[in-house]
Structure formats: C-alpha cells, structure tokens
Amino acid sequence: MAIPFPRLLLGPGPSEPHPDVLAIQQKPLLGHLDPDFLQIMSETQVLLRQVFQTKNDVTLAVSGTGMAGMECVLTNLLEPGQKLLVCTAGFFGDRMINVAQRAGAEVAVLRGEWGNCFTLADIEKALVEHQPAVLAIVQAETSTGVLQPLEGLGELCHKHRCLLAVDAVTSLGTSPLDVDGLQIDAIYSGSQKGLGCPPGLAPVSFSTQAMDRIKARKKPAQSYYLDVVELMKYWGPDRGYHHTAPISSVYALHTGLKLVNDEGLQARWKRHVQNKELLKAGLSRLGITYFTQEHCQAPALSAVNIPAGLDDMTIRKRLLNDFGIEIGGGLGALKGKAWRIGLMGYGSRPENVDKLLAALAKCL
C-alpha cells in the first residue's frame, strides 16, 4: 500500500504536524551519543522547560507515546502499597487507575460527572478522607473535552502533604500551563497532540520534591526503561547509554518545540481558543451542540453530541472517504453518542475549521 494518503487529521490525535517537523525527520541519522546529537538533546530540554514553564532539572522526553509518560510518572512516584488519589471523569483518568494498580499502589478514586470539571472543594474533601501520597488528574480530558482548572490545586495538595501529578497530553501547547507557578510535581505529555509532532515521544518533568521522594524509594521503580533515575544517566550530565533514543523523533520534537516558542505560548493559547470558537459557531449553525459543559471546554478538543437520527460510523466514513477528513468517535460511555474534533497544534487553523464545516454540512 502506498503511503501516505493525504488526510486532514482533526480527531483527538495524532494532529497534523507542521511541514518543518515532517521535513526535519528526513535528515541523516546521528549516533545517539554523537556530540551533535547530545547538543540537540540539551536544546530540546531547554525548549521543553520553556514550554512547561519550569526550572525542573529533570525534564526530558521519554521514548514512547503519551502512555509511556503516564507510566513513567505513576510508576516512579508510587511504591507498592502507597496511596494514590485519582480524580477522574473520563477515559484517560480511568487509565491512570489501571496503570497505578499495576504498579502495586493502593488507589482511591474521586469520580466526577463526564463533561464537567472538579472543584477545589470536591478535591479537598477527598484529600482529607484518603490522605494520599500522590494526587493525579488530567488537565485536558480528551475523551470528554473538559479542561480542568488547576489554579490552587498544587498548594492544596502540598497543604495535605501530597504530590500533584498532571496529565498534559492534550493541554501542553494548547492551553495555559505553568508547571512551576501551579506547583505541579510531576507532569507528562505526548508529542503528537498540542505540540504538533508525530507520535513517539513523551515529555515529562519532575520537581525537586518529586525527585527527593523517588530517590528515597525502598526499591527502584519496577520498569528499568521508564526509571527516571536511570533515564537521567542519559538525559543528565553523564550522557551515558541507557537506550537508543529515537533520533529522528527527537529532531522532530526539537523543531516542533522551537515552533511553539517562536509563536509564543500566549499567542498559541489564544489561537487555539479563537479557532475553537470559530468551530463552535459553525457547528451551532448546523444544529450540533457540545457535550462538555460551557464553563470548562478545552480549546484543543471539542466533544460534541451526534444529532439524533444520525449514524456515527456512516458520517465518519463519509468524512474520511469523500473528504479525507478524520474526526474521532466517542470513547467508553460516549461511543456512538459523541464526536471528538481536535484542533491542536499546527492543525488549529481557520481553513481547517472551514473545510470540516463544509464537509459536515454535505454529510448531514
């Protein structure tokens, strides 16, 4: 089969990468310990700190997708028997429960209503009740289109002697996020959503407090590959062999992050809001409403109700086959009930909104 077919990727990820990002991957390979490649790694770390808005020394890109980031954060922070509180109102929050249980953690769950966000009061009650060592929450829940406000949450967690871990897979590069300002202790993301790169790398960052906790573990993390102490022997000053970095993917992330910083974080966040508003107005003209509550809608991901009488797969197949446009179906409880439209990274552009609206108008 010939690759690639042109597609407009307007689903929950991967998003359409910037042409410069695709082009850089065709550059010749360097060895993973070549001084020039090590320089690219160092620059990637500087760029990642800028995008995360952190001074955290331990900031790197795990080789793997967003899920590798989730596993890295949870399995490093948690020891068997330690308590994690997961605040979940969606598919990816639920995933954290699964990952943490496999790491042997004792998991307490605060369940919220799908399509809504948590309040600090909800969370404080659960913190008092469960007294967890770590609290985990998703900033942009890609299954429901909810953007969870994080203001004050880090302070609240620390008041209750708990570390804060955040999933920023869809929010990084699309919504306001200030890791140090928000006192986040551990965070992970993915290359293929808001950062506009192909899938394959998971940026992570750990605070000093989180690293102190990890270094004091009774036993090292169960996964050698994702052990952040081991990873820092490669991404830290020693630059020793740990695993072979996916060289071309690192080139791509390096270029993608440069594009984020050149655009400027504020401008980028604003662009995501503007294009989402454009989409929302157009969908409303077509009679399509949002699943997500008005006050907590994520700019990068619109979860919308499939109008009554329409078949999910029929419309999505037509969009793909006749118009070359991919949007996402519903996950979990929203299967067959919702569409998920992503306007992320380079893909968040007015002409993409227009193309989708025109195609949808013909399909409905």
Ligand SMILES: *Cc1c(COP(=O)(O)O)cnc(C)c1O
């Ligand atoms: C996509 C996504 C993940 C998982 O990332 P993969 O790259 O698919 O492994 C985790 N959390 C959220 C919120 C996501 O949107």
